[in-house]
Amino acid sequence: MSEPVQDGGTLDPNRRDFIYIAAGAGAAGAAAMTLIPLIGQMNPAADTLALASIEYDLSKVVEGQQVVVKWRGKPLFVRYRTPKEIKEAQDTDWKALRDPQPDSERVKAGHEQYLILVGVCTHLGCVPNFGGGEYGGWLCPCHGSVYDTSGRIRQGPAPKNLLVPDYAFLTDSKIKVG
Structure with a gap:
């Protein structure tokens, strides 16, 4: 039988490499089991x-x-808009707005009467009230941001429109948000 010791009294290189690899694999496995x-x-x-x-x-x-x-x-605003509100939102020159977005991108086709918005002002996170301001939409009472009937910013310090969450119609009268 061959002995694992060579003339200089050191271990066989093949055995040493195996021990290093086995120790490294064991350490990696232990680290993974700890991190998972x-x-x-x-x-x-x-x-x-x-x-x-x-x-x-x-x-x-x-x-x-x-x-x-x-x-x-x-808060999630679920608004059933009147024909007048829909017309005002669609007739607005959206390209001239601070955060330009047409009404058609903020509602689902065929369901334009329903507007679904996250009810948090994009300025500092306040909750706007409906029916304030000169555009018939929402007014943030804290700093005066005014949104129109499509939830688009029209006046005040808010930089963006009210957020439209991801939602889908399950039936003609039922939605799933998120």
Whole structure:
């Protein structure tokens, strides 16, 4: 049988390489086993995931009414716009606005009467009130930002339009947000 020791009294290079590789693989495996639970705890909790999307029945909202629903800890404005509000929003010269966006990009085709917005002012995060300002939309009482009937910024310090969340119509009277 061959002995693992050579003339100089050192280990056989093949055996030494194997020990280094095995030790490195063991250390890498131990590091992975330690990091997996630590990274896993950064995922959202089950109760948070449950709130990530909501369904809402639009038949509860009548023409000219706005309902506020809580979604992801924020107010969600569900507005059933009147024909006059829709016409005003569509007739606005949107290219001249601070945050230019046509009304058609803020509503779903075939459901223009329903406007779904995150009800948080884009200036400092206040909640605007409906019916204020000269454009018939929302007015942020804290700093005077004025939004039109499509939720687009028209006056005041807010830099952006009210956010339109991702939503889809499940039926003609039911939406899923998120």
